[in-house]
Amino acid sequence: MRFFKKITGSNLFYNFLRDPMAIGSATVLLFLIVASFGAPLFAPHNPYDQTTIDIMDAELPPIWTGAADADSRFLLGTDPQGRGMLSTMLYGMRVSVLIGVGAVVLQSLIGIIIGLIAGYKGGRLEALLMRLADVQLSFSTYMVAIFISAVFQGIFGMGVYSDYALGLLILVIGFAEWPQYARTVRASVMAEKNKEYVEAARVIGLPQWRIMFRHILPNTMTPVLVISTVQVANAIMSEAALSFIGLGMPPSQPSLGSLIKSGFDYIASGSWWISLFPGIALVVLILSINLLGDWLRDYLNPKLYKD
Amino acid sequence: MSDFIEIKNLVKRFDISGGLLEEIRFKGGIHRKKTVVHALNGVSFGIKKGETVSVVGESGCGKSTLARCVIRIYRPESGEVLYNGTRVDNLSSSAIKPWRAKMQMVFQDPYASLNPRMTVYQTLLEPIRFHFPNVSRSEADDRVATVMKQVGVDPDWRKRYPHEFSGGQRQRISLARALAVKPEFIIADEPIAALDVSIQAQILNLFMDLQEEQGLTYLFISHDLSVVEHISNRVVVMYLGSLCEFAGTEQLYTDPKHPYTRALLSAIPRFGSEGFNHLRLPGDVPTPINLPTGCVFHGRCPHADERCRREVPALITAADGRVVACHGVEEGRLEWL
Numbered sequence: 001m002r003f004f005k006k007i008t009g010s011n012l013f014y015n016f017l018r019d020p021m022a023i024g025s026a027t028v029l030l031f032l033i034v035a036s037f038g039a040p041l042f043a044p045h046n047p048y049d050q051t052t053i054d055i056m057d058a059e060l061p062p063i064w065t066g067a068a069d070a071d072s073r074f075l076l077g078t079d080p081q082g083r084g085m086l087s088t089m090l091y092g093m094r095v096s097v098l099i100g101v102g103a104v105v106l107q108s109l110i111g112i113i114i115g116l117i118a119g120y121k122g123g124r125l126e127a128l129l130m131r132l133a134d135v136q137l138s139f140s141t142y143m144v145a146i147f148i149s150a151v152f153q154g155i156f157g158m159g160v161y162s163d164y165a166l167g168l169l170i171l172v173i174g175f176a177e178w179p180q181y182a183r184t185v186r187a188s189v190m191a192e193k194n195k196e197y198v199e200a201a202r203v204i205g206l207p208q209w210r211i212m213f214r215h216i217l218p219n220t221m222t223p224v225l226v227i228s229t230v231q232v233a234n235a236i237m238s239e240a241a242l243s244f245i246g247l248g249m250p251p252s253q254p255s256l257g258s259l260i261k262s263g264f265d266y267i268a269s270g271s272w273w274i275s276l277f278p279g280i281a282l283v284v285l286i287l288s289i290n291l292l293g294d295w296l297r298d299y300l301n302p303k304l305y306k307d
Numbered sequence: 308m309s310d311f312i313e314i315k316n317l318v319k320r321f322d323i324s325g326g327l328l329e330e331i332r333f334k335g336g337i338h339r340k341k342t343v344v345h346a347l348n349g350v351s352f353g354i355k356k357g358e359t360v361s362v363v364g365e366s367g368c369g370k371s372t373l374a375r376c377v378i379r380i381y382r383p384e385s386g387e388v389l390y391n392g393t394r395v396d397n398l399s400s401s402a403i404k405p406w407r408a409k410m411q412m413v414f415q416d417p418y419a420s421l422n423p424r425m426t427v428y429q430t431l432l433e434p435i436r437f438h439f440p441n442v443s444r445s446e447a448d449d450r451v452a453t454v455m456k457q458v459g460v461d462p463d464w465r466k467r468y469p470h471e472f473s474g475g476q477r478q479r480i481s482l483a484r485a486l487a488v489k490p491e492f493i494i495a496d497e498p499i500a501a502l503d504v505s506i507q508a509q510i511l512n513l514f515m516d517l518q519e520e521q522g523l524t525y526l527f528i529s530h531d532l533s534v535v536e537h538i539s540n541r542v543v544v545m546y547l548g549s550l551c552e553f554a555g556t557e558q559l560y561t562d563p564k565h566p567y568t569r570a571l572l573s574a575i576p577r578f579g580s581e582g583f584n585h586l587r588l589p590g591d592v593p594t595p596i597n598l599p600t601g602c603v604f605h606g607r608c609p610h611a612d613e614r615c616r617r618e619v620p621a622l623i624t625a626a627d628g629r630v631v632a633c634h635g636v637e638e639g640r641l642e643w644l
Contacts (some may be wrong), residue, residue, distance in 0.1 A: 196420035199380050200484065204434040205400075205407030218424040 106174025111181020119189025229293025310353030554629035
């Protein structure tokens, strides 16, 4: 209760309530997340359960089209394997959000530690770590991800790949994007480490790790929070892109990206709904995260005050 | 009485040339060129137990660097710092721990010297728990309350964050953090420069009261000459990283010997004097990157001669105990002034 009070009494909350864009995007995001993580409760059927899927139901149009084969069980129609689009999208969004958040957690862990060490220690170690980050940045995320996924699929085969696809995607996207965090954290650490409270901590004689994690890190978390929102959106998009070229989630556990891909083959033959609905869901998800991140950045950086 | 703190020939240089790529010069073949700031060039003096020694000088003369070398935030390039006869400047970071509790520092900017994400209680508890790990929680709490009372901050405010305090209160909390580990020696790096004039007096009085109560020894860094005259027993005058003169406060203020000290003291505004009649020094302070040869002051000294341009003046201890680094004073050719 006190925690709740603290949140509702904070400036952040006050500012939030006065920004319709923030409220709107937060509501949409909350709705999407609750719907996707509550999919086993809300979804009309379970697309992972092979027994409920009937190939005869494949490619049914949404019910409001009035087509003769529209089925009242499938509000948004079905995909090429006979799974209801609505249920599959809910489960798929859960996969997408999991990958996005998981990849960002991994990125931020690696990036924050490397950035903190580089910024605080300076000298040769910093030069080494930051050049490493530059090298990593010069490969595009997709290139690294495509390379690793393709090699993994090639070595272990599609069957094993399907089992580990979720974890592998988190790892690949997480590793590919850590320099974003490392650079941001390093920059703020360099600004913080010369402040007098850090010198005071050194005068007390505190060990370096304690100064780094207890004194400097909490004061550098603001920009980390902001880029995290952007990075979650980026990671979800990376996953969707990888799935779209067939190197992401397998068709048996579809994410939004692999759903778009599976419908892409049928767009020309008139089954537009298979790609369109996951596409809209992806756009709305990314947009709400980005808008919320935008608001957070403006709130945390008063120098950017708009009129 | 021998010196409690002894600073011997302290030299500190900063490499400001940046990374390897920025060091490379192509003039006359490829070679590396380091750009070095000479922040301290052999500073020596001693502090007796229970006294206040102030260091004065203009901006950039190395006052703060000196403080940070003595307290081992920076490692000096050469020279020694002795605490009660024990050399502390070359100790490893674990071996120096017992001395960390005896020497503490108060910083200039009360807005930057407290961690904004820690409450006053956390800030004050941390050094106590670190240096006295065997102290029980309640004893540590008592100690926090005691130091807060000592500096005149209500212990009921310990759950507050630094931004909820005024500058003067924060400086008091800074001082409380230094006092928390029961130090004997406190370095104060311009502790009142960032404060309002009315608050300056309060904080100064606090410093002096604490010295009286606890027998503290201070190294006080300042550029405010009248404050220094008020609180110190002895004064060090620095110019461009070198010590010019070190003497008792009264000696120094009534009868400065070094030409730079004379110019500096003549700039204090006095009641009753008309207009500005301070000694004007020609030119500007030279860059500490390329130090002048000989005496660092020779380019601006009205009495400089050939020897001053050539030879670095040694520190000479006069019969009355004052230390001056000046060829002119040594040769006696400045005595008529």
